[in-house]
Amino acid sequence: MIIAIDGPAGAGKSTIAKKLSTRFNFTYISSGKIYRCIALYFHNKNIYIQDQEKIKKELVNIKIDYKDEFYLNGLPVEKHINSDIISKNTSDISKYKFIRDFVQTIIEEISKNKNIIMDGRDIGTKVFPNADYKFYLTASVEERAKRRYKELKDSGMDVNYTEICESIKDRDQNDMNREIAPLKKADDAVVVDSSNKTIEEVVDEISSYINIDRRK
Numbered sequence: 001m002i003i004a005i006d007g008p009a010g011a012g013k014s015t016i017a018k019k020l021s022t023r024f025n026f027t028y029i030s031s032g033k034i035y036r037c038i039a040l041y042f043h044n045k046n047i048y049i050q051d052q053e054k055i056k057k058e059l060v061n062i063k064i065d066y067k068d069e070f071y072l073n074g075l076p077v078e079k080h081i082n083s084d085i086i087s088k089n090t091s092d093i094s095k096y097k098f099i100r101d102f103v104q105t106i107i108e109e110i111s112k113n114k115n116i117i118m119d120g121r122d123i124g125t126k127v128f129p130n131a132d133y134k135f136y137l138t139a140s141v142e143e144r145a146k147r148r149y150k151e152l153k154d155s156g157m158d159v160n161y162t163e164i165c166e167s168i169k170d171r172d173q174n175d176m177n178r179e180i181a182p183l184k185k186a187d188d189a190v191v192v193d194s195s196n197k198t199i200e201e202v203v204d205e206i207s208s209y210i211n212i213d214r215r216k
C-alpha cells in the first residue's frame with residue numbers, strides 16, 4: 001500500500017508522516033531527503049548547481065541507500081542536509097528532469113515490497129499516481145515559517161525568523177512554478193490544512209480516511 005503526502009515546505013509533512021507510519025506500521029520515506037542528498041554531494045564537491053552538463057556526468061558517482069536513514073556513498077548524511085544553503089540548492093537542483101528521473105529510480109528501488117508512506121511535492125501526481133491514498137497537506141506561510149524556525153533552533157542552529165519566512169516563500173515560488181513536476185495537488189488528493197491544528201488532530205484526520213485492510 002502506498003500513502004502519498006504532498007505539500008509545501010514546512011506544512012508538517014514529515015512529522016505527520018512519521019506518526020502515521022508508526023500508527024499503521026508502514027515505512028516512512030521522505031523523498032525530499034533524496035534530493036537533499038544529491039544537493040549535498042554537489043555542495044561538497046563545489047560543483048555549481050547551474051552547471052547541468054557537469055552535474056549530469058557526476059550522477060554515476062552518486063549512490064544513495066536507505067536503511068532507517070539515508071546514506072550518500074556509504075556515509076550517513078542526514079545531519080548535513082537540513083541547512084538553509086542545502087535547502088535552497090535542493091530546490092534549485094530538483095528543477096532538472098534528469099535529476100527527477102534519477103530520483104524516481106532510487107525511490108522505486110527503496111520502495112520495493114514495502115508498505116510506504118512517502119512525502120514530497122509530486123508523489124501523488126508523478127511518482128505514485130496510483131497511490132492508494134493521497135493527501136495534500138498545507139498551512140499558511142507564517143505558520144510554516146514559525147515551525148521551521150523552531151525546528152532549526154531546537155536542532156541548535158543559529159536562525160532568523162524573517163530570513164526563514166523569505167526562504168520559504170522563495171521555495172514555494174520555485175517548487176510551484178518549475179516546468180517539470182511542480183508542486184500541486186493531485187486531482188484525487190484530500191486537502192488537509194494544518195494551520196490551526198495540533199499534530200494529533202492532523203494525524204487523526206488523515207487516519208480517518210485510511211482503511212488498512214485494503215493493504216495488498
Ligand code: DC
Nearest residue numbers: 031032033035090091094120121122
Ligand atoms: O521536503 P523537503 O523540504 O525536504 O524537500 C526539499 C526540496 O526538494 C524541495 O524544496 C523541492 C524538492 N522536492 C521535490 O522537488 N520533489 C519531491 N517529491 C520532494 C522534494
